[in-house]
Amino acid sequence: MNWVIRKRLLSFTCISMEVVFRRWVFSFLIGCWVFISVAFSVESLNGSPKVRGVNLGGWLVVEGWIKPSLFDGIPNGDIIDGTQLQFKSVVFQKYVSTVNGGGAEVTVDRDVPSSWETFRVWRVSATEFQFRSNAGQFLTSDGGGGSVSATAQSPSTKETFFIERFRNRVHIKLLNGSYVQAASENQLTADYLGVPGWDDNAATFEMTIVANILHGDYQLANGYGHDIAKEVLRKHRSSFVTREDFRFLFEHGINTVRIPVGWWIAHDPNPPFPFIGGSLAALDKAFSWALDFNIRCIIDLHAAPGSQNGVEHSASRDGSIDWPNSADYISQSLDVINFLASRYAHHPALLGIELLNEPSAAGVPLDVLVTYYLRGYEVVRKYSSTAYVIFCQRIGNADPIELYQANIGSLNTVVDLHYYNLFDSFFNNTSAPDNIQFIYKSRQPQVQSLNNANGPLVFIGEWVNEWYVNNGSQAEYQDFGKAQLDVYNAASFGWSYWTLKNARKHWDFEWNILNRFLLLEASSNKQIPSNVLLLMLACGCFYFHHVV
Template identity: 25%
Template sequence: MVGNLPIVGLNSTWDDSKQANPNVPALNKPWGSYRNNPIRAVNLGGWFSLEPFITPSLFDYDPSLGIVDEYTLCSYLGPKKAAAVLEKHYATFLTEQDFIDIAAAGLSHVRIPFSYWSVTTYSGDPYVLGVSWHYLLRAIEWARKHGLRVNLDLHAVPGSQNGWNHSGRSGFINWIIGNDGPANAKRSLDIHNQLSIFFAQKRYRNIIAFYGLVNEPGTTIPQSELAAWTVSAIKIVSDNGFAGTITFSEALRGLPAWQGELQGYGNSLVIDVHEYVIFDPNLLVFEHSKKVSFVCSIFESQIQASMNTATGFGPTMVGEWSQADTDCAQWLNGIGNGARWAGNFSGKTTPSCPTGNSQCSCALSNQPVTSFSSEFKTFLLSFAEAQMSAYESGWGWFYWTWKTESAPLWSYQAGLQGGFMPPVAYERSWSCSGSMPSFGSLPEFY
């Protein structure tokens, strides 16, 4: 046990001589400057922190049962069956072949979301304790074997930091704020104490490049209280000897909100922003070409401003983005919540696609990849390359996510297989400095 966490299954020796691709150093060599050699990477979402839209098969129950997140799933299944169902998922959803394919795609890092019940549970928790921990450790060893550096992402903390299904339990925030918020904030610090002791081991020095404190805290948490918690967490992780870079979320506030905050850490602390154009109806209505130009102008300028401590926080990475240009993927907004695009999200009636009428159907957006037109693939490729170009003006990017069961515009793997993702991430045909490609007669409601 290290940090009261088991090392069972780990070899006593390891090999850090591998490099993910010819453009990046081997694990046992210094990376150098992320400003000059940016991250090109993917998330392994939906593996150790479930999301219904990534793996809808795990949530295929009668809606009347109210199974909408990992909490309600485990509550319904009960301890023994939940453990069997989830272990089968952990063992099969991603395999070593995925790490081979990720490296072959010219990517250099993986961000691995995991939940607090990998480490511990509390009274009343239905979650499966500890099983995912063993698979997390195996995932890190697969990454090592293929030269991929790791960004650890604590995706769900006690009490839920945002009330969304990917935090484990939908509903309300009970972390920092809420009746049990202070206690759950303290529990999260205790978890980081365990994790940082474990990952400060010599065997992880070359491979755990980034250590994420908490994913996407909700905007109702006062920023001053979130910043104070972050300072406490940074101290714990640093004092325990973790030698990599710590990441903190911009917490859905926008990068400018953190200008002048949490200073004095240099390159040992990086802000993580998630860039999507589909959850804001004001951006969702943009036509295809405008979505691309928005990324190249607004998102890129925001990243550049954030990188400068005179105008922003400083070191900045994009921890999540996708090619999705609608919010139509099944259960993306939560089970039973509909889509803004079609005008049936949470009681809304006005569609938020560019035509704003009955043409705004999710039927076209949810077609199988084999039905994608060449014009649509050209758009998707351009949209991806625009984002890659823009986000590399900071420390780089992590695509969300590597694999889904049935949401191809959220799957880097599907993009490669379908021909709408560059085959090699660092060899691209277009960037924001080029002229806008033509998308032919692509309908704007597509």
């Protein structure tokens, strides 16, 4: 065979190989495009992949137990909004008490304190306070030296008192300068003149802090004051969750973040007193970061106006549950849902909107909640037919089946269950095997039953790899986490861990993963970040333009 024929055969072979290579590259790029498009679709969560999520708790809604250092600089920080106090006369050795818990006079005649002898603080400044009785009325005085009663429905200057402190002893002074004292007839009066000493006199009381458990947005903002609180929250919001955290989540198979927000976000940048603006800008960043890493976002109304459960993550001022008792509060909540849906409905990173977090079974009647959920569903549907609308079960003594029987919406609806082997005396003194068996014997049947129910999808929106087991070993934590993942992976919508970062290490998702206390297998449906996707598409376009 001469060299000309050999050259032609070689040329033909090279051309054939180039054609095959081009077709292979074309097929590869098209395959990648199809794979990514399907994996990145909201509808795919009906089957696989399901939500494998992490909550961004403690970020845009403050919870002091997640990051206690946020409250370190508050002056008189042990007396913030919601702190529960008791006062005992050092002369009579009797406690200050509201007759019938409030609504009448105040006496100094109780040997043993209970609810009538306990007052909830409304903080005015570092030294000025208002005191709310068990029944809801405020201590008040006319300032003329008469008795002190618990009859004011709302506080003003006559209900505001200075507290002067020396160790565990206090003086309670009115704005006019006179002091409150325990009168000889067991009455609390506001007629002590002069400056009392710290010895045993009628104007001196021992103060006991019964509880100081509320450390939420209200306590932080009102404790520091607007200007300092603004700087504290600016630093917190810019550093507690970052773009690199989204990268970490993506690299460990997480495809969704559930983001708690407070009702004041709809009023950014100047929300009502005492709340601090800036959470909306942070939420916008989260959506941008999510898009970079093909992570979906669930926006969760965690704190409703008036508080739906009385705890700090609902931004309650003093533990009261006022949300269900006010049409205005419910209407404001729907306005927040309208704001969030209109702003994010067409954002490619939005997966769903949760209408309310953890309404209290004791404080929120089911009919009120269902009506709100129905109206909230309609609000979201005005803007999106595909975004999931999520209904959280009531916390406390409530069966989640009640929401399946309520017939709330028909398209892309989800019921959110929160599963903790905590917060219940049932789990006290339980062993590691007890906790693990509870997951399989109690939680698993409920998940299976709700999966088979005719209605919304099932979402384990909060769970944690923590329990009441003392000194649990790493292997025991791994087994407990495995049991939860075995069961919660079966939920028809998926699950979300509480929370990404936390001062308590076993609540901290990042710590659990890095220290191998929670063994989370990489998702077989891990998606390709959008920046990688864009690079692939750009390379493909360049190839077809310059080569093909």
